[in-house]
Amino acid sequence: MNPTPPEALRPLLAQADVLDHDASLAAQVVPALGRSGVLRVGVPREHGGDGGTTGDALETIASVAAHSLTAAFVFWGQRASIEYLLQSPNAALRALWLPRLLAGEVAGATGLSNAMKFLSGLEALQVQATPEPRPSGAALHRLDGQVPWATNLRPQGFLLAVAVERRDGGPAFIAALPSDRAGLQRSDDLDLIALRGSNTASVRLTRLTLGEADLIASDARAWLPAVRPAFLALQCGLSVGLARASLAAARAQGGPARSVLREPLARVEHGLAEAVAGLKQGLQTGQFAAQPVPLFEHRIALAHLALAAVQLELQASGGRAYHRDAPLGFARRWREAAFLPIVTPSLTQLQAELDKRAAALARDRAAVPAEISGA
Numbered sequence: 001m002n003p004t005p006p007e008a009l010r011p012l013l014a015q016a017d018v019l020d021h022d023a024s025l026a027a028q029v030v031p032a033l034g035r036s037g038v039l040r041v042g043v044p045r046e047h048g049g050d051g052g053t054t055g056d057a058l059e060t061i062a063s064v065a066a067h068s069l070t071a072a073f074v075f076w077g078q079r080a081s082i083e084y085l086l087q088s089p090n091a092a093l094r095a096l097w098l099p100r101l102l103a104g105e106v107a108g109a110t111g112l113s114n115a116m117k118f119l120s121g122l123e124a125l126q127v128q129a130t131p132e133p134r135p136s137g138a139a140l141h142r143l144d145g146q147v148p149w150a151t152n153l154r155p156q157g158f159l160l161a162v163a164v165e166r167r168d169g170g171p172a173f174i175a176a177l178p179s180d181r182a183g184l185q186r187s188d189d190l191d192l193i194a195l196r197g198s199n200t201a202s203v204r205l206t207r208l209t210l211g212e213a214d215l216i217a218s219d220a221r222a223w224l225p226a227v228r229p230a231f232l233a234l235q236c237g238l239s240v241g242l243a244r245a246s247l248a249a250a251r252a253q254g255g256p257a258r259s260v261l262r263e264p265l266a267r268v269e270h271g272l273a274e275a276v277a278g279l280k281q282g283l284q285t286g287q288f289a290a291q292p293v294p295l296f297e298h299r300i301a302l303a304h305l306a307l308a309a310v311q312l313e314l315q316a317s318g319g320r321a322y323h324r325d326a327p328l329g330f331a332r333r334w335r336e337a338a339f340l341p342i343v344t345p346s347l348t349q350l351q352a353e354l355d356k357r358a359a360a361l362a363r364d365r366a367a368v369p370a371e372i373s374g375a
């Protein structure tokens, strides 16, 4: 499957350079995604979706990423937020927000980079909850802290997912914060080198009131590994789409480098097809929840393949890629590609996690007595 984005999205995607370059179209992205129906792909029908699989959603994100990584990353943030609610035990929260997220009426922002790093033991949580005693006995928290990066913080209204550490020693939890809640302050857009139409900013929380009704999951450590396969696999759609676009652009060049590049192009195309197939198979069998190693490896491999594809596009295009007036989109894809290694979990974080797991495995093997291991 290598789908094209729906007709309804085409006018927006035709403005990919503007989306990358400034925020003038930022308010249009989420409503356009909602109207086009792409947000419903891979969402069960009983929850207002079109059915299908997470693999279908990955392909749909890839189809958008082939035109605009800004639109695709906003799509990812919105779709990941939808996934959090689908996998939340809080049915009332889901009923309240899911229809509006699916319709693109409210933006879904995911401030969970920090949480994913926390899960891997890389970083402490940056939002803290202080319990507030109440006569009724119902739990209430005051939240303080910051989310240094979040995309899709649409000034017209958003729901932000954050991971929260409890000062009373209870398990960290995941909360959904509406943008109009007192104590939530969005910064101006961050001054980025690309993806500037993505509503990316930081958020400060000051004594924000939070109740049980706002909880996506009451135990972050138990919930995050279950949602991580969809979180990461949908993120892979960014690399897949960008790689396909650059490979197509490289193939379309008829210049003198054609014969030299034939083999590396075929290699990257083959690697891409294999990685996408492996990713979809792992999603289908559900193996990634218990065995995240192959999922991490696919995410690393796909980002490298996308970077290689952009390099090949450059080499196939030669000096034309350097002309500002050339309608090749190369300069934008070059900047877009710079995002792929650093989006959390970044390639270095994933590699560190793989190294850690490999070292633990080697230690375990070394600890097995020779007569049991057969050595």
Ligand SMILES: Cc1cc2nc3c(=O)[nH]c(=O)nc-3n(C[C@H](O)[C@H](O)[C@H](O)COP(=O)(O)OP(=O)(O)OC[C@H]3O[C@@H](n4cnc5c(N)ncnc54)[C@H](O)[C@@H]3O)c2cc1C
Binding pocket: 077, 109, 110, 111, 112, 113, 114, 122, 149, 150, 151, 152, 192, 195, 200, 339, 342, 343, 344, 346, 347, 348, 349, 350, 352
């Ligand atoms: C355009 C854009 C949009 C973003 N949107 C979101 C969003 O919607 N939600 C969100 O939560 N975040 C978002 N982020 C943040 C992003 O996901 C990363 O968290 C951020 O780029 C990491 O950079 P840092 O400067 O915080 O890394 P630092 O923690 O300062 O680390 C510097 C480098 O070292 C690596 N590193 C850090 N610790 C380790 C370790 N223990 N082992 C190996 N490598 C390590 C990092 O990956 C990074 O490459 C966004 C970032 C950008 C650029």
